[in-house]
Amino acid sequence: LTTIARVAERAGVGVGTVSRVLNGSASVSERTRSRVLQVIDELGYEPNAAARALSTGRTGTLGVIAPFFTQPSVVERLRGVSRVVADAGYHLVLFDVEHPEPFAGLGVGGRLDGLLCVSLRPADAALERFASAGVPVALVDCEHPRLPGVSIDDFEGGRLAAEHLLSLGHTRIAYVGDDEHGAFGFTSSARRRIGAQRVLSAAGLELVVRRAPHGREQARSLAAALLAGDDPPSAIFAGSDSQALGVLEAAETAGYDVPGDLSVVGFDDIEVARYVGLTTVAQPLEQSGVQGARLLLRALEGAERTAQRLALRLVVRSTTAPPSDDRGTTPRGPRSHGWHSSAPVNRTRGSS
Amino acid sequence: LTTIARVAERAGVGVGTVSRVLNGSASVSERTRSRVLQVIDELGYEPNAAARALSTGRTGTLGVIAPFFTQPSVVERLRGVSRVVADAGYHLVLFDVEHPEPFAGLGVGGRLDGLLCVSLRPADAALERFASAGVPVALVDCEHPRLPGVSIDDFEGGRLAAEHLLSLGHTRIAYVGDDEHGAFGFTSSARRRIGAQRVLSAAGLELVVRRAPHGREQARSLAAALLAGDDPPSAIFAGSDSQALGVLEAAETAGYDVPGDLSVVGFDDIEVARYVGLTTVAQPLEQSGVQGARLLLRALEGAERTAQRLALRLVVRSTTAPPSDDRGTTPRGPRSHGWHSSAPVNRTRGSS
DNA sequence: CTGTTAGCGCCTTCAC
DNA sequence: GTGAAGGCGCTAACAG
Numbered sequence: 001l002t003t004i005a006r007v008a009e010r011a012g013v014g015v016g017t018v019s020r021v022l023n024g025s026a027s028v029s030e031r032t033r034s035r036v037l038q039v040i041d042e043l044g045y046e047p048n049a050a051a052r053a054l055s056t057g058r059t060g061t062l063g064v065i066a067p068f069f070t071q072p073s074v075v076e077r078l079r080g081v082s083r084v085v086a087d088a089g090y091h092l093v094l095f096d097v098e099h100p101e102p103f104a105g106l107g108v109g110g111r112l113d114g115l116l117c118v119s120l121r122p123a124d125a126a127l128e129r130f131a132s133a134g135v136p137v138a139l140v141d142c143e144h145p146r147l148p149g150v151s152i153d154d155f156e157g158g159r160l161a162a163e164h165l166l167s168l169g170h171t172r173i174a175y176v177g178d179d180e181h182g183a184f185g186f187t188s189s190a191r192r193r194i195g196a197q198r199v200l201s202a203a204g205l206e207l208v209v210r211r212a213p214h215g216r217e218q219a220r221s222l223a224a225a226l227l228a229g230d231d232p233p234s235a236i237f238a239g240s241d242s243q244a245l246g247v248l249e250a251a252e253t254a255g256y257d258v259p260g261d262l263s264v265v266g267f268d269d270i271e272v273a274r275y276v277g278l279t280t281v282a283q284p285l286e287q288s289g290v291q292g293a294r295l296l297l298r299a300l301e302g303a304e305r306t307a308q309r310l311a312l313r314l315v316v317r318s319t320t321a322p323p324s325d326d327r328g329t330t331p332r333g334p335r336s337h338g339w340h341s342s343a344p345v346n347r348t349r350g351s352s
Numbered sequence: 353l354t355t356i357a358r359v360a361e362r363a364g365v366g367v368g369t370v371s372r373v374l375n376g377s378a379s380v381s382e383r384t385r386s387r388v389l390q391v392i393d394e395l396g397y398e399p400n401a402a403a404r405a406l407s408t409g410r411t412g413t414l415g416v417i418a419p420f421f422t423q424p425s426v427v428e429r430l431r432g433v434s435r436v437v438a439d440a441g442y443h444l445v446l447f448d449v450e451h452p453e454p455f456a457g458l459g460v461g462g463r464l465d466g467l468l469c470v471s472l473r474p475a476d477a478a479l480e481r482f483a484s485a486g487v488p489v490a491l492v493d494c495e496h497p498r499l500p501g502v503s504i505d506d507f508e509g510g511r512l513a514a515e516h517l518l519s520l521g522h523t524r525i526a527y528v529g530d531d532e533h534g535a536f537g538f539t540s541s542a543r544r545r546i547g548a549q550r551v552l553s554a555a556g557l558e559l560v561v562r563r564a565p566h567g568r569e570q571a572r573s574l575a576a577a578l579l580a581g582d583d584p585p586s587a588i589f590a591g592s593d594s595q596a597l598g599v600l601e602a603a604e605t606a607g608y609d610v611p612g613d614l615s616v617v618g619f620d621d622i623e624v625a626r627y628v629g630l631t632t633v634a635q636p637l638e639q640s641g642v643q644g645a646r647l648l649l650r651a652l653e654g655a656e657r658t659a660q661r662l663a664l665r666l667v668v669r670s671t672t673a674p675p676s677d678d679r680g681t682t683p684r685g686p687r688s689h690g691w692h693s694s695a696p697v698n699r700t701r702g703s704s
Numbered sequence: 705c706t707g708t709t710a711g712c713g714c715c716t717t718c719a720c
Numbered sequence: 721g722t723g724a725a726g727g728c729g730c731t732a733a734c735a736g
Contacts, residue, residue: 001461001484001485001486002484002485003728003729003730004729004730004731005729005730008707013706013707014706014707014708015707015708015729015730015731016706016707016708016709016731016732017705017706017707018730019730019731019732020705020706020731022730022731023731027705027706028705028706029705029706032705032706043484044477044480044481044483044484045481045484046459046460046461046481046484046485047459047461047729047730048406048461048462048485048728048729048730049402049459049460049461049462049463050401050402050403050405050406050411050462050463050728050729050730051402051406051462051712051728051729051730051731052459052462052729052730052731053402053462053712053730054400054402054403054406054711054712054713054714054728054729054730054731055711055712055729055730055731055732056712056730056731056732057712059402060459068427069427069430069431069434075420075421075427078421078448079421082421082448082450083450086450091447091457091458091459092447092448093445093446093447094445094446094448095443095444095445096430096434096444096446098434098435098438105443106443107398107399107401107404107412107443108398108401109353109398109399109400109401110400110401110402110403110404110405110712110713111401111402125396128396129396129397129398131396132353132354132395132396132397132398133353133354133398133400134353245627271624272623272624272627275597275624275627275628276627276628355712355713355714356713356714356715357713357714360723365722365723366722366723366724367713367714367715367723367724368715368716368722368723368724368725369721369722369723370714371714371715371716372715372721372722374714374715375715379721379722380721380722381721381722384721384722399713399714400712400713400714402712402713402714403712403713403714403715403728404713404714404715405714405728406712406713406714406715406727406728406729406730407713407714407715407716407727407728408714408715408716408728409728462728462729462730
């Protein structure tokens with residue numbers, strides 16, 4: 001393996017000099033400088049990151065931990081993070097999450113200068129370890145009283161969805177969301193549900209709630225059961241767009257026409273939502289990544305904790321419509337194999 | 353910051369002992385062991401990764417470098433990688449790629465035990481640096497004579513697409529793909545094009561080729577120009593599903609009915625392809641990640657280079673059909689705002 | 705301008 | 721079983 005010593009030797013200089021050219025120190029004669037660079041190139045030398053990190057106390061990389069295979073929305077957030085981090089001259093490394101104890105063996109100290117947690121709130125024990133390792137943490141899509149972070153008002157989101165369905169004339173509305181077992185307070189799915197429930201309560205209506213672990217498949221099952229039941233809803237509000245996709249699949253399978261027989265509202269506005277014409281509560285995903293990364297950078301500089309909230313807005317596309325009146329009759333057979341027997345209309349797009 | 357020395361001091365033992373409990377050495381009395389563990393917990397101590405890496409020469413993490421914001425297919429590959437790497441007890445870190453020189457400041461040595469390059473072929477200079485840092489490399493979705501890797505037969509894929517369109521009766525076929533400026537041999541887009549061209553040539557037909565930097569938007573522009581031209585094609589083969597989505601958008605905007613007025617074939621079979629009913633050449637994306645990761649693990653153990661090829665298959669959905677005969681007449685106005693005025697039929701799905 | 709040297713935090717022999 | 725000490729590759733602070 002090639003080390004700085006070998007380079008120094010081969011170039012006939014001291015290691016200090018090599019280090020200086022490596023780090024662009026001005027105090028190197030142009031002659032030796034080019035000599036050293038040449039040897040470096042010849043040997044294909046690259047400084048050892050661990051040694052450098054140990055010596056400087058900085059790694060020059062920021063970490064992001066996120067459940068980004070299980071949540072499509074996360075990829076869009078990461079896009080924003082990536083840009084900001086790169087612009088700031090840091091490397092970005094991503095940790096995926098599978099295990100129930102994602103923060104267990106992370107070993108951030110000496111590996112990361114800072115950590116951004118996306119859609120994932122670290123346990124207090126983990127936070128203590130980060131602090132003890134001198135690694136600042138910022139949050140995206142979750143909140144913590146002592147950590148900087150950017151989030152949204154999930155209650156408000158639930159409200160937007162419910163009001164939309166209500167204004168269309170729906171009265172039998174169901175919610176398909178995540179399990180709410182979360183140890184630390186409510187999950188975002190729970191807050192969205194509550195937000196919707198408040199609106200319906202005020203209107204004297206009830207929200208039928210179905211929960212399962214997050215995922216399209218699980219949502220599909222939930223919705224299928226709902227639609228096969230005695231008194232199927234005329235509208236379903238899903239806790240996320242992924243889940244809404246599952247609901248759409250269930251509707252298709254059950255021979256429900258969307259939005260004719262069933263209205264569906266999602267949450268997030270991920271890219272696919274546009275493709276399938278899903279009506280949804282949109283949150284600025286990429287922007288959340290941008291802001292989160294900025295908060296982390298500020299924390300690196302020792303800034304005070306700041307918490308931000310991003311705005312939500314309802315995007316009406318083609319999966320919601322007023323309820324039809326022919327319900328309660330015999331379940332209709334499949335009308336088409338596609339999700340929409342009427343062409344999907346994206347009302348948020350420009351003309352044509 | 354908490355160090356091993358501080359832990360040792362507070363526990364009234366030597367640093368060596370702390371190190372031993374940290375690494376699960378047997379030679380520690382149960383008494384001191386628990387004492388140390390308690391202090392560790394109290395202090396929220398976590399060993400410094402850099403120091404450990406420098407000392408052991410191993411980091412316990414594998415890296416993946418991939419263009420995964422620009423190529424949706426990559427996310428599915430990563431899913432496979434992630435599983436294998438985690439099962440092998442390694443950490444996984446992902447590097448995204450934006451800059452033209454993605455391998456420049458990677459600083460792999462002392463940061464990674466191995467590197468997996470996805471859809472990205474490192475330049476020889478970079479490979480030399482990796483070798484010189486003692487970091488083995490494996491490839492996914494690209495090939496190199498001296499590196500282990502898993503890939504597909506792009507020519508074959510182009511052939512599958514072309515034959516499908518030919519068998520439907522299309523004669524005016526266009527290809528929408530990537531720029532082919534790549535310094536190292538042909539790009540995959542180029543190979544797919546050539547595969548299709550061979551088939552058409554044999555049939556005495558010509559392939560109209562349009563190229564732009566990879567991306568949905570770019571493909572959209574290309575297709576729009578094609579469709580607005582004098583003699584628009586009756587079928588378009590896109591170099592990737594992302595690009596096929598762009599083509600579909602262009603068709604919609606131009607008032608073309610798919611597959612009535614225009615057939616579209618993609619490549620990859622990413623998740624959205626299912627949602628929009630895209631006919632496409634499917635490659636086992638997740639599986640490619642699995643195999644690639646395995647190759648890297650073997651390389652870590654000093655195994656010989658192996659190259660693998662994964663199988664392709666054509667998935668016919670609802671964006672391809674025989675050409676209609678009414679072409680050449682006045683361009684039709686928009687018939688719907690959605691992509692399919694006929695309901696998307698997914699012929700690969702089961703019943704219902 | 706440049707060579708030399710003392711750590712960075714940890715692991716790992718080696719004596720005790 | 722346990723403490724002490726050398727060294728991993730590099731940077732930074734010193735002399736020269």
